[in-house]
Amino acid sequence: MPLEKLIINQFRNISSANLTFNNKINLIVGPNGSGKTSLLEAIYFLGLGRSFRTRLSNRVVNYEQNEFTLYSEINNHDVTIPIGLQKSRSGESILKINGALSNKLANLTQYLPLQLITPESYTLLSGSPKNRRAFIDWGVFYHDPQFYLNWARIKRLLKQRNAALKQCNAYKELQLWDNELCFLSETISKQRQDYFNLLMPLVNETITEFLPEFSISSSFFCGWDKKNKPLQEYLADNYLRDKQLGYTTAGPQKADIKFKVNGLPIADVLSRGQLKLFVYALRLAQGLFLNSFNDKKCIFLIDDFSSELDQTKQQILAKHITNSDAQLFVTVIDKNNISTLFEQERTVFHVEHGKITVE
Ligand SMILES: Nc1ncnc2c1ncn2[C@@H]1O[C@H](COP(=O)(O)OP(=O)(O)OP(=O)(O)O)[C@@H](O)[C@H]1O
Ligand SMILES: [Mg+2]
Known part of the structure; x- marks a missing residue:
């Protein structure tokens, strides 16, 4: 079930983005503080109805706004499942799955199984x-x-x-x-x-x-x-x-x-x-x-791929991941460091001050 499309509004420093993803590798590149982790966080929010960085939804709403909105399209055996989520600063949510209102954020977990790996994952x-x-x-x-x-x-x-x-x-x-x-x-x-x-x-x-x-x-x-x-x-x-x-x-x-x-x-x-x-x-x-x-395929979100890993380990890891055929979202500060590791079918997104462009 790859995530094919994501529209983000007022989520952290990403005020607006309209993204079409690769079914295999999505490389997210940008300097410190540009919004790379925020993009993964937005995907995670759609998968689990919460952030992996904070329990408070008002932290992820853009500082100057009252709510964030996420809209995604998931491909399930060539049938598109639209999912929309709006969450306000005070915590109220509106969730729509396949056009119907859903009263429980926990219902999201059925659609987008995710595995997240961040620099803090050793915990x-x-x-x-x-x-x-x-x-x-x-x-x-x-x-x-x-x-x-x-x-x-x-x-x-x-x-x-x-x-x-x-x-x-x-x-x-x-x-x-x-x-x-x-x-x-x-x-x-x-x-x-x-x-x-x-x-x-x-x-x-x-x-x-x-x-x-x-x-x-x-x-x-x-x-x-x-x-x-x-x-x-x-x-x-x-x-x-x-x-x-x-x-x-x-x-x-x-x-x-x-x-x-x-x-x-x-x-x-x-x-x-x-x-x-x-x-x-x-x-x-x-x-x-x-x-x-399972026909619901797990998506991997990998934040700061190269942190704490030497070149040899990065190579072993990248080979293992890319052979897996799963959809990947990988963030990295400097693309040159890992460019040769993720060469197959891929899309590169550049993030700068919350603006996301495709290479
Ligand atoms: N609610 C918010 N509204 C607007 N901006 C925010 C909000 N919360 C955090 N930010 C800012 O969003 C920016 C992006 O943060 P993010 O963690 O996504 O950066 P990053 O690209 O992952 O950086 P790094 O490479 O250092 O991990 C930061 O400058 C942060 O201060
Ligand atoms: Mg980050």
Whole structure:
């Protein structure tokens, strides 16, 4: 499902742009502060209904305006799907998909699966488990249609359970929540584990290509130690501690992926550039895995391609990406640095002070 067309109005410093994209490589070139990341951010907004740089929509509306508007056309097997989104400074949204008003921004995720890689992407490995849960859940969401409903239900149950924790006088008062919680927790943990088992061989293949010098192991932690005892027992045993903390300390809301090199956490061993390559391996494998079974094709947004990577690694990476047949949006400050790496079917966009022109 390539993104074919994008019209931007009043989004950050891009006051107006009307762009037709290449189905393969789109190189976005321009000096610091010109609007390259803002262009990726606009595409991301259409994919997920939010920014990757801020939670506040008024930050992305152009300083002098009250709202931004994005209009895109996505190609789905030669049928055009138009999507329009307007968001005001105060946060109100109007979303139209295929000509019909849509009341939930979350509906956008069905149309434009995206993988984003930025200079900050190493935080997927060095940051909190929340980042890694978001990573795995992205994949399970597209892989298993039941996952989203189960997860939304668990989130609601946990909210209710945590509120009840603070008020109850004995564990048995919580059992009503816990029966359903345990059942659903087992279900989504299995969905995550199954997806993880399918994805990791592809990740490992890519890592061997990007970081052949390391032997990296990975394991999925479901949020409690299954081998030790069932979740129901953790919930009962942790009752007093959870009550004191005011939240539930065991369950799928604590899931994580552990990556290790020589038995040590990966973020303590690899350099920044190596961590970034590892994140590339994860995200590329995940996006390409999706493309192998889903007719909604994942698009890759890569911000500041050359940062922290030497020439050899850039070459390996570019070759891997361009062989993938996915649609790419790659930003770079100096085109000369990567011109020979992305030579195939491509369109080059020049960005200067928020104005975007095609080469
Ligand atoms: N709401 C806004 N309205 C107008 N301009 C904004 C807004 N928010 C940020 N800017 C400005 O938009 C410009 C473009 O920022 P952007 O991050 O897209 O640049 P960039 O080309 O990615 O730069 P770099 O190469 O340094 O990453 C910056 O000068 C920034 O100060
Ligand atoms: Mg930038």
